[in-house]
Amino acid sequence: MSRFSRIGWGAVPWFFVLLASSGHANVQVKLHVWSATDTSAVEPFIESFEASYPSIDVVYREFNTSELFQVVMYNIDNPKMEADVVISPAMDLQVKLVNEGLAYRFDAENADAIPNWAQWRNELYGFSFEPAALVYNKKALAGVKAPVSHTDLSNLVRDNPEMFSGKIGTYNIRQSGIGYFFATQDAIQNNQTSRLTESFGRAGARLYCCSSEILDRVATGELVLGYNVIGSYAIAAAEQNPGIGVYFLRDYTITMSRTAFIPNTSQAKHQAKMFIDFLLSREGQQVLADESALIPINQDVETVLTPHLENIPVFRVKLGIGLLGFQDELKKNSFLDDWESSILWSGGQK
Amino acid sequence: MAAHHSLRQRLLVSMAAGFAIILVSIAIGIWSYARDAANHSYDRLLSGAAFAILERALVTPTGPSVEIPYSALEMIGLAESDRVFYRIFTADGETLTGSENLPLPENYQPNNQPEFFDTEHSGEPVRFLLQGRFLAGASYGDWIVVQIGQTRIARSAFAQEMMINAMALLLLVTVVGLGFVWFGINRALAPLIGIERQLRHREPTDFSPILITPPREVASLTRSINGFILRHKKSLDNAQVFIADVAHQTRTSLGALHGLLESASRQSNTKDTRTRLKQAEEQAERTIRLTNQLLSHAMIIHRADNTPRERKEFIDVIRTVFGDIVRDYLKYDADFSIENELEPDVPTFVLIDEVGIREALRNLIDNAIKYGREPYKIGIIVRKSAETCHLIVEDNGPGIDAENHATVLERFSSFGTGSGLGLAIVKAVADSHDARLCLTKSEQGGLRVELVFQIAGRTGV
Numbered sequence: 001m002s003r004f005s006r007i008g009w010g011a012v013p014w015f016f017v018l019l020a021s022s023g024h025a026n027v028q029v030k031l032h033v034w035s036a037t038d039t040s041a042v043e044p045f046i047e048s049f050e051a052s053y054p055s056i057d058v059v060y061r062e063f064n065t066s067e068l069f070q071v072v073m074y075n076i077d078n079p080k081m082e083a084d085v086v087i088s089p090a091m092d093l094q095v096k097l098v099n100e101g102l103a104y105r106f107d108a109e110n111a112d113a114i115p116n117w118a119q120w121r122n123e124l125y126g127f128s129f130e131p132a133a134l135v136y137n138k139k140a141l142a143g144v145k146a147p148v149s150h151t152d153l154s155n156l157v158r159d160n161p162e163m164f165s166g167k168i169g170t171y172n173i174r175q176s177g178i179g180y181f182f183a184t185q186d187a188i189q190n191n192q193t194s195r196l197t198e199s200f201g202r203a204g205a206r207l208y209c210c211s212s213e214i215l216d217r218v219a220t221g222e223l224v225l226g227y228n229v230i231g232s233y234a235i236a237a238a239e240q241n242p243g244i245g246v247y248f249l250r251d252y253t254i255t256m257s258r259t260a261f262i263p264n265t266s267q268a269k270h271q272a273k274m275f276i277d278f279l280l281s282r283e284g285q286q287v288l289a290d291e292s293a294l295i296p297i298n299q300d301v302e303t304v305l306t307p308h309l310e311n312i313p314v315f316r317v318k319l320g321i322g323l324l325g326f327q328d329e330l331k332k333n334s335f336l337d338d339w340e341s342s343i344l345w346s347g348g349q350k
Numbered sequence: 351m352a353a354h355h356s357l358r359q360r361l362l363v364s365m366a367a368g369f370a371i372i373l374v375s376i377a378i379g380i381w382s383y384a385r386d387a388a389n390h391s392y393d394r395l396l397s398g399a400a401f402a403i404l405e406r407a408l409v410t411p412t413g414p415s416v417e418i419p420y421s422a423l424e425m426i427g428l429a430e431s432d433r434v435f436y437r438i439f440t441a442d443g444e445t446l447t448g449s450e451n452l453p454l455p456e457n458y459q460p461n462n463q464p465e466f467f468d469t470e471h472s473g474e475p476v477r478f479l480l481q482g483r484f485l486a487g488a489s490y491g492d493w494i495v496v497q498i499g500q501t502r503i504a505r506s507a508f509a510q511e512m513m514i515n516a517m518a519l520l521l522l523v524t525v526v527g528l529g530f531v532w533f534g535i536n537r538a539l540a541p542l543i544g545i546e547r548q549l550r551h552r553e554p555t556d557f558s559p560i561l562i563t564p565p566r567e568v569a570s571l572t573r574s575i576n577g578f579i580l581r582h583k584k585s586l587d588n589a590q591v592f593i594a595d596v597a598h599q600t601r602t603s604l605g606a607l608h609g610l611l612e613s614a615s616r617q618s619n620t621k622d623t624r625t626r627l628k629q630a631e632e633q634a635e636r637t638i639r640l641t642n643q644l645l646s647h648a649m650i651i652h653r654a655d656n657t658p659r660e661r662k663e664f665i666d667v668i669r670t671v672f673g674d675i676v677r678d679y680l681k682y683d684a685d686f687s688i689e690n691e692l693e694p695d696v697p698t699f700v701l702i703d704e705v706g707i708r709e710a711l712r713n714l715i716d717n718a719i720k721y722g723r724e725p726y727k728i729g730i731i732v733r734k735s736a737e738t739c740h741l742i743v744e745d746n747g748p749g750i751d752a753e754n755h756a757t758v759l760e761r762f763s764s765f766g767t768g769s770g771l772g773l774a775i776v777k778a779v780a781d782s783h784d785a786r787l788c789l790t791k792s793e794q795g796g797l798r799v800e801l802v803f804q805i806a807g808r809t810g811v
Contacts, residue, residue, distance in 0.1 A: 099433045101472040121431050188420060321427030321434045325420040330447040334417065 031058050031271045034072070035087035036065040036177070037258060037294075038212060038233065044291035049278050056271050064209060065177030069093040076102055076265060084272040087260045089130060089230065090177035092184070092323040094259045098124045099324060104262040106273050110280035113298045118257040120319040126257030127279045128294045131231040131309065132182050134247040135215060135238070140167075140224040141245070149251035150186075154196040157203050163224065164203040169214040170227040172207035174336055178256075181317075182228040183339060184326040185254045189315055197342040200227070205343060219244055228254075235304055236293035248312050255314045257297055358535050365531045369524045380516045384509035389466075389477070392429055392505050396479040396498050397464055399426050403438065403496045409487025414494050416446055429504035435471065441482075441493040452478070452497055460493035474501045541568045545575065557583035588651075596644050603637040639716075643771040646709050650775055654782030659701040661806050664739050665692055665732055667700075671708045672730065675715060682719055684726035691733040699806045700739055703782065707741075710779040713772040714743040714799055722747030727794060734805070741801040744792035755789040776801075 035042065039062050046058045063071065065088050073096070075081040088094050097103065103123035111119060118126030134153075140163070147153040157164050171179020186193045206223065208214050214226040215237040226234075231246070238244045260279060262272040278284045285296035295303045317323070326332060399422040407416040416438050426434050437448035441460050453469050460482035468477050478499040485494045541564050548560050559576040610633055614626030669688075676686060692698055711730075718728050722745050731742040750758055759777040760770075773789075776799065780787040785803045792798035 099435075101433065101474070121433075320430060321432070322420070322424035324434065325418060325423040328418045328447050330415060331418050 028055060028057050029268055029271050031056050031084050031268050031275060032061065032082045033058055033085045033087065033275065034061045034063060034068060034083035035085075036063050036068045036089060037087055038062070041233070041236070041293040045279070045284065045287050045294075048287045048291070049275060049284070052278065052283075053271075053274060056274070058275070064175070065090040065093060065181075066175060069097065069177055072097055072102065072263065073100065076263065081263075081265065082267070083263055084266040084268045085260055085262060085275055087258060088177070089128075089256060089258045090181045091126075091256050091259060091317055091319055092181050092327050093177050094124055094261065095120065095319060095321070095323045096327050098261060099321070102263055102265075104264050104266060104269055104272075106262065106269075108273075108280055109277040110282070113282070113285075113300070114280055115297065115299075115316075117316045117318040118259070118297055124259050124261045124319060125276055125280060126259045126319065127276075127285070127297055128232065128258040128288065129255065129297045129303070129305065130258060130295065131248060131253045131255045131305070131314065132228045133231040133234040133253075134249065135218050135226040135229045135234045136245045136247060137218050137221050137224045138243055138245045140221060146247065147249065150190055150196055150249055151192055151251075153249065154192070154199040157196075157199045157225075161203060166204045166206065167222070167224040168200055168203050168205040168227065169208055169217055169223040169225070170200065170205055171214075172209060173339060175209050178230065179228065180326075180332075180336075181256065182254060184335065185256075185315070185317055186228070187326075187335070189252055189254065194338070194342060197339060201343040207343070215244065231255075231305065231308075232293050232295045235295075235308070239304075246308065248308060250312060252313050252315045253309070255316050257317075257319075258294065259319065357539065358532075361535050362528070362531060366528060369527060373520055373524060376520060377513075377517060381509070381513055384512040384516075385505075387512060388505040388508040391508065392477070392500065393464075393466055393479070395426050395428060396466075396477070396500060397481070399423070400464065400479055400481040400496050400498055403436075403498075404481065404483040404494070407438075407483060407485055407494050409485055409490045414440060414446065414485055414487075414490065414492070416494070416496075418447070426498065426500060429500060431503045432501045433472070433474070433476075434501075435476065435499040437497045439495055439497070441495070446494070448497075452499060454480070454497070460495045468502075471499060476501050477505070538565075538567075541565055542571075545572060549575075557586075585655075592648070599640060599644070600637075603633070603640055607633045607637055640771070643713070643775065646713075647771055647775045647778060650706055650709055650778045650782065653703055653706060654778065657703055657705075659703050659783065661699050662702050662704070663697045664700045664702070664741075664803070665690055665698070667702055667704055667707060668711075668730070668732055668741065671704065671711055674708060675712050678712075679715060679719065682726060683724045684719065684728060687727075687729045689729065689731040691731065693734075698734055698739055700803045701783070701806045702803070703779075706779040706782055710776045710801070711743070713775050717772045718743075718745030718747055718796070721745075722796065727796075729792075737805055739803045739805050741803070742798065744794070744798040745796040746792070746794040747796040749791050749795055749797045750789065752791075758789070759787070773799075 033046070039060060042060065046060060050056065050058055061083075068086065068088055069090070071081065072083065072086055086094075086097070098121060103121075105121065105123050107122055108114075108119075108125050111122070111125065114126060144156070144160075144163075147156050157168065171182065173179040173183045183193075186196075205227075208217075211226075211230045211233045214223065214229055215233060217223040218226050219237065219241045221243075231248075234244070234246045238246045260276050262269055262276070266272050280298075282298065282301070285298040285301045288294045288296040289301045289303050295305045326335060402419050402422040402425070403416060406419055407414065409415075418436075418438075423434065426432075435449050435452055437450065437452045438446045439448075440446065453471055455465070455467050458465070458480060462482055462484070465480045466477060467480075468475060470476070471478075476499040478497060480495060480497050482493045482495040485492060541562060544562050545560055545564075545568075548562065557579050559579060560572055562572060564572045607630060610626055610630035614623050614630060617623040617626055672686075672688065679686075715728060719726055727746040729742075729744045731740070731744075733740040733742065758770075758773050760774060777787055779785075780801055783801075783803060785801045788800040788802070790798045790800070
C-alpha cells in the first residue's frame with residue numbers, strides 16, 4: 001500500500017547556489033516525513049519548504065492512517081523507523097502515540113496562531129481544518145431535496161432504496177483510522193447514528209479504505225453518495241470534476257485537524273522543528289490555502305471552505321486524553337462489532 | 351568606642367532577618383500544603399474516572415469485561431497537558447484492557463478502597479490510583495481492579511501557582527512590614543534627634559536643661575545629660591567664684607603687705623621700722639600660706655574629678671602621710687600622738703587618694719598650730735567600726751563653737767587671722783572620698799575633726 005515518493009525538485013540547484021555563495025560545505029540533511037496524507041495534497045507545500053530551506057531534503061512517505069499508527073507504535077526502537085515528522089488526520093491515533101511518550105516536546109514558533117483545540121502538550125500540532133463532508137453525484141441526485149440533518153439523511157436513504165442500493169460509499173472503519181475516528185465522533189455527537197448506519201447497511205453500502213477511492217467512484221457515477229469523506233479532498237475533487245457535489249449536513253459537522261509531531265527517535269529534530277514551524281507559519285498556511293488541497297487552520301487565511309461552512313454548527317474535536325476512550329481495545333472491538341453487524345445487515349460488502 | 355553603629359540599620363537588619371526566617375518557614379508549610387491540595391483536587395478526577403469505569407464492569411458469558419465510558423477519560427483529560435495510563439485487570443493479574451506494563455506497588459491486594467501512589471513511568475513522574483470492585487455473576491465471583499495513572503504536570507502547575515501567589519502576598523506583607531518597621535524606628539529615634547538638635551543649636555552660655563518630654567527609654571539619658579549640664583554649670587560657677595575669691599584674697603593680702611612695707615619705709619625710727627618689717631614678714635608668710643592653700647584646694651577639687659582613688663591599707667597611708675608632714679613641724683613645741691585602734695593583723699582597706707589625705711592632714715595640723723598655743727598637743731587616732739574607718743585629729747586649741755561648725759567648712763570663712771581655706775580643703779577631701787566629716791569639741795577643749803570612710807571590700811570596689 002505504501003509507496004515511496006522522493007521529492008527533490010528545486011533542492012539541487014539551490015544547493016549549488018548556496019555552496020557558491022557561502023563558501024563552506026553545506027551538508028544536505030534528509031528529513032523523513034511519514035504521513036497519512038495524499039502525496040498530491042502536500043507536494044506544493046513540500047516544494048515551498050524546500051525552496052525556503054535548500055539544505056533540507058524532504059523524503060516523503062505516504063501511509064494509510066492505521067498503518068502509520070502501527071508502524072510508529074510498535075517499531076519505535078527499530079532503526080528503520082526513521083520518521084522525523086509524523087502526520088495523520090486521525091487525531092485519536094496521534095493522541096495515543098503522544099500519550100505513549102513517543103513525541104518530542106518543543107515550542108512551535110507559530111503555536112499562537114493555532115487554536116487551542118488543535119494542539120496538545122507542545123508535542124502535537126494541528127495545521128489543517130478538515131470537516132467531514134457528504135459527496136454526491138450531481139447528476140444522479142438531481143432534483144432530490146437536500147437533507148438537513150443526519151436523521152433526514154437516514155430517512156432519505158431508507159425511503160429511496162432504488163436510488164441508493166449499492167451506491168453509497170463510506171470508510172471501512174476497521175481498516176481506516178480516520179474512518180473509525182469519524183464514526184466514533186458521530187456516535188458521541190449523535191445518539192441516532194446507529195439508525196444511519198443501519199440504513200446504510202440496508203442499502204448495501206460499499207466500504208473503502210480511502211477518501212480518494214470514494215471520490216473516484218462518485219465522479220464516475222458508480223456511487224451516488226459518499227459519507228464522511230475528508231472535506232478538503234472532497235472540495236479539491238469537486239473543483240476538478242464539476243460532476244461531484246460537496247454538502248455539509250446542517251445539524252452538525254465533525255471537524256478535525258491534521259496533526260504533526262516529531263518522534264523522540266528522530267535524528268533530525270532541528271530540521272523537523274523547522275518543518276513544523278513552517279507548516280504553522282503564515283507563509284506555510286498560505287501555501288496550503290493557495291496551492292494544496294488542504295485547508296489551513298489559521299483563521300486569518302482565506303480558504304475555499306469559507307462559503308461552504310456558513311451557518312453550520314461545526315463540532316471541533318479537541319485533542320486530548322478524551323480521544324483515548326474509543327481507542328480502548330475492548331471498547332474498540334465492541335464498537336467495530338456493533339458497526340459491522342449494522343452495516344453488513346443485508347448484503348453490504350467490504 | 352568601636353566603629354559607628356547605626357541603630358536604625360541594626361533594627362532593620364534584625365527585623366529583616368526575623369521576617370526572612372518566618373518567610374522561609376511559611377514557604378515550606380505552603381509548599382507541602384499546595385502539593386497536598388493539588389493532589390486532593392486531581393485525585394478526585396482519578397477517583398471519579400475509576401468509579402465510572404468500575405460501574406461499567408460486568409460479567410459476560412466469556413468472563414469479566416468492562417466498557418470504558420467516554421466520559422471517564424474526558425474527565426481525566428480536564429488536566430489538559432497530562433498523559434494518562436490505565437489498565438483493568440483481574441485478581442490473578444490478567445489484563446482485560448489497557449497497558450500491560452504499568453507498575454504495581456508490592457503485595458497489592460485488590461480491595462474497594464482507592465490506593466494512590468507516585469512512581470516514575472514512561473520517563474515522567476506519574477500518580478497512580480488503584481481501585482477494585484468485587485464482581486459477581488452466575489458462575490463468577492472475583493475482584494476486578496482499575497489502575498489509572500496520570501503525569502504530574504497539572505498538579506505541579508497548580509501547586510506552583512498556589513505557591514507563587516502565596517509567596518507574592520507574603521513578600522508584599524514583608525515589604526509593608528519592613529516599611530512599618532522603618533517608620534517605627536524613625537519615630538522611636540525622633541526624641542534622640544530632638545536632643546541632638548537642641549544641643550547643637552545651643553549657645554555656649556546656655557545651661558538650661560533640655561526641654562523635651564522623652565519616652566521612658568530615653569528619659570534616663572535626658573536626665574543624665576541634664577544632670578551633666580547642671581554639674582558642668584556648677585563647676586563653672588565654682589571656678590568663677592573661686593577665681594573671684596582668689597583674686598580678692600590675693601589682692602587684699604598683697605595690699606596689706608604693700609601697706610606694711612610702705613609704712614616701714616616711712617618710719618624714721620629704727621625700732622618702728624623693724625616692728626613694721628616684722629609685721630610685713632608675717633603678712634608675707636600669711637600670703638604664701640594663703641597661696642599654697644588656694645593651690646592645694648584647687649588641686650584637691652581637680653583630683654576629686656580626675657584621679658581615680660586606689661585601694662590601700664588605711665593605716666599604712668596615714669603613717670606614710672604623717673611621716674612626710676611631721677618634719678615641717680619640728681620647729682614647734684608640739685606633742686604628736688598616733689593611736690592605732692585597728693586590729694593589728696587584719697588589714698583594713700579603703701579607696702583613698704593619698705595626696706588628698708596628706709593635704710587634709712597638713713591643714714588640720716596647721717590649724718591646730720595656728721590657733722592653739724604652746725605646748726601644742728595634737729592627737730591622731732585611727733579607729734574602725736563595722737563598715738567604716740575613722741580618722742580623728744584633735745588638738746588643745748580654742749576650738750570652734752558648735753553653731754559655727756557649718757560655716758567654717760565654707761571657703762574664706764575664717765575667724766581671726768586665718769585664710770579660711772584650711773577646713774574647706776578638708777571638706778573637699780572628705781567629699782572626694784565620699785567620707786563623712788564631723789566637727790566636735792575635743793576632751794582637751796580644742797577642735798576634734800573626724801573623717802569617716804567606707805571600708806573597701808575584698809574586691810576593691
